[in-house]
Amino acid sequence: MKExxxxxxxxxxxxxxxxxxxxxxxxxxxxxxxxxxAAKWMRMQWQEENMHAMKFFDxxxxxxxxxxxxxxxxxxxxxxxxxxxxxxxxSSERKVTRLIHELYDLAVEKKDYSLRTLLHWFxxxxxxxxxxxxxxIQNFKLTGDSGEGLxxxxxxxxxxxxxxxxx
Ligand code: MG
Numbered sequence: 001m002k003e004x005x006x007x008x009x010x011x012x013x014x015x016x017x018x019x020x021x022x023x024x025x026x027x028x029x030x031x032x033x034x035x036x037x038a039a040k041w042m043r044m045q046w047q048e049e050n051m052h053a054m055k056f057f058d059x060x061x062x063x064x065x066x067x068x069x070x071x072x073x074x075x076x077x078x079x080x081x082x083x084x085x086x087x088x089x090x091s092s093e094r095k096v097t098r099l100i101h102e103l104y105d106l107a108v109e110k111k112d113y114s115l116r117t118l119l120h121w122f123x124x125x126x127x128x129x130x131x132x133x134x135x136x137i138q139n140f141k142l143t144g145d146s147g148e149g150l151x152x153x154x155x156x157x158x159x160x161x162x163x164x165x166x167x
Contacts, residue, residue, distance in 0.1 A: 093129045
């Protein structure tokens with residue numbers, strides 16, 4: 001594998017773990033705000049992001065490359081309402097989407113066909129990630145400040161089921 005491709009995959013591993021770390025911090029904040037459903041949703045998202053990182057990690061190993069773990073930074077995420085939290089999540093996912101697309105551009109440029117195939121999964125996954133977060137944002141917007149509405153949306157978030165690796 002080309003060195004520049006290996007480095008870019010290692011950078012993406014860091015991005016996915018950092019994203020996981022951000023979701024875990026949002027989970028903790030939701031526990032504090034007593035939104036148990038949203039806390040669970042965020043914790044599951046943490047697991048999903050770890051799985052994304054590990055997909056790249058395993059891909060590197062299978063290709064004879066070396067995963068080199070990079071430092072994570074403490075998440076600085078503060079919010080007071082679920083709507084704010086999911087808006088932060090959406091902008092974070094959009095950033096990840098942009099980085100996945102840049103990695104794809106590199107795979108094309110370097111003629112790395114197997115990386116391109118792997119990234120097709122990630123490109124589809126990012127469409128789903130953004131779509132599901134946008135839907136949650138819409139639900140919280142409809143709810144406004146209604147306590148009953150917030151309770152119902154939170155309860156629905158708590159019903160999220162683990163994807164278990166592949167869908
Ligand atoms: Mg991800």
